[in-house]
Amino acid sequence: MAPRRCLSKVSLQDKTAVVTGANTGIGFEVAKDLARRGARVILACRNEARAEAARAEIVKDTGNENVMTSKLDLASLSSVREFAQRLKEEESRLDILVNNAGMFTEKSTTEDGFDMMLQVNHLGHFLLTNLLLDLLKKSAPSRVVNVSSEACNHGRINFEDINAEKSYDAFPAYAQSKLANVLFTRELSRRLEGTGVTTYAVHPGFVKTDIWRYIPGMYGWKFTLMKSIINICGTGVTTYAVHPGFVKTDIWRYIPGMYGWKFTLMKPNINICGTGVTTYAVHPGFVKTDIWRYIPGMYGWKFTLMKPMFRLMMAFAITPEQGAQTVIHCAVEEALSSESGLYYSDCDVKQPSQKATDDAVARQLWEMSESMTGLSSS
Template structure:
C-alpha cells in the first residue's frame, strides 16, 4: 500500500537531473522527505534505480527513475518524451547534472562535451518541458551553476573550444551560460507563474571531475576535501530555492548559501543572454524555421 505523504512539498512533483550521487542525490532526498514525488535522472540504470530505492527507503514516497545520457540531444528528447508521458505535472525542475572534463571531448552531436552537458542539455530539456511546467504553475526552474560563473565569459567566436581548449575555461563558460540562461528564461516567463533561478551550491565534496581530472584536482583537492561541504550541506540552497514558500514569485535571481546575491557583471548582459539563447536554440534544433527570405 502506498504511503500518503504529508509535508511542505506534498502533492508536488520534482524532477532532478544528475541525481545518482553528490548534490543531486542529496537534493532529491531532501525534497522527498518533505513529501514531494520525485523523478530522478541518471546516466547509468543500475545507479539510478539504486538511488531511487535509497531515497524511498529514507522516507521518500514515490520516486521514479529515468535513464538518459544528457550529452546526446536525441537522449534529452527521448527523456523529455518519457517524462511527459509519465508525469501529469512538473512543479519543480532542478537542472543539476553537470561536470568538468580536463581534455576536450566531442559528443555524438559533434559538440564540445562540457558546453553540451552543462548548458545545452538543461536548455533543451527545460524548453521541452516548459508547457508542462506552465500547466503545473506556480512552478519553478532551478539551475545549479557555480561561483566560477564570475570567471566565465561566453566566447561566441569559439563556443566549442575548437581553436583553444582548457577544461577550466570551458567549465567557467558553461556556468556563466547557466546564469545567463536562467535570467533570460525568467524574462521570457514574466507573464507566467513559472520562476527561473540559478544558484551556487558551494565547494562540495563530490566525485566532480573524477572522469577526467585536471592536475589541480589530483594534487590539491585531496588536501582541501576536509574543508569542503558535505553533499547534504551543498544541496541546502537547491532545496531552499526549490521549496521555500516565500520564493514562489521570486525569479531571475542568483542564490548562494540560501540567500540571493549579485552574480557577475557579465551575467546581466541582456544582449549576450539573448544571443546565447538564439545560438543554443540553433544548436539543439529548437529554432522555428523562418519563411521570410
C-alpha cells in the same frame, strides 16, 4: 563556519519534481529532501544501475515509495528529447525541475558534435527545460532551478569559438558553461514573466562531490604534487611523486627513433681539429651535494607553501548534503515565489559578476542555443 540551511518545512504532497544527475552528490541529496517532503520524485540519470541504487536508498531513508528513475543522457540531444516526451506522456504535472547534472572533464565531443561540458552543463538542460515548459506552465506555480557555480564569475561566452575548437583549457570551458547557466536563468525568467513559472540559478558552494572524479585523467600527475589533497576523505593514504635520478633503464629505448640523428650529429663535429680528444657533457643525476644549500633562501618557502594551503582549502569544503541546501531553498521556499531570474548562494540572493547580468549576451546565447539544439527549427 557552517553554511546556511534551508529552513522551510513546506510539504510537497501531490507535487512532482525532476532532478537531473540525482544518483549522486548534490542531486541525490536534493532528491532525497524533496521525497521526504512527500513529492513524487523522478531521478533523471544517465547510469540506470546507479539511479536504481539511489532510488532504493531514498525510498529506504524517506519511506516515500513514489520515487522513480528515468534515463537521461545530457550528452545526447536525442536522449533529452526521448526523456521529455516520455515524461509528458506519463506525468500530468511538473512542479519542480532541478537542472543539477554537471561535468568537469578534459576535451571531448558529444555525438551531436558539441563540446562535452558545454552540452552536458548547458545545452542539454536548455533543451530539456524548453521541451518541458508546457508542462511547467500547466502546473504553475512551478519552478526551474539551475545549478551553476561561482566559476560563472570567471567565465566568458566565446561566441566566436563556443565549442573551444581553436583552443581548449578545461577551467575556462567549465566557467563558460556555468556562466551560461546563469544567463539562461535570467533570459528564461524574462520570457516566462506572467506564466507563474519562476527560475533560479544556484551556486551550491565548494562541495566534495563526484564531479571531481574527472580530475585524475586531466591533471593527475599534477595532483601527485599536492600530497595533502589526497587525504580529504580521511583515508590516511598518501601519495608521493619521486624523481629517481638519471637512470639507465629501458625507457631510453625510445630515444633513437625520436632523436637519434641529433645525438649522432655531435660525434663527427667533436673531432673537427683532428686531435683525437673527444668531449662529453654529463648529467650525473639528482644528487644530494652542497649545491643545494642555496635553495632554501631562494625557493624553499614555495615548496612548503602548497601543503598547508590545500589543507586549508579542503577544511572549508562542504558535504553534498550541505551543498544541496541552497538548491532545496530555491525549490521549496515559499518566500521566493515572487522572485525569478536571480542568482543564489548560501540560501540568499547574491550579485554575480557583471558578465552574468548582461541581458544582450543572455539573449544572444539563447538564440545560439536554440540553433544548436534544433529548437529554432522545431
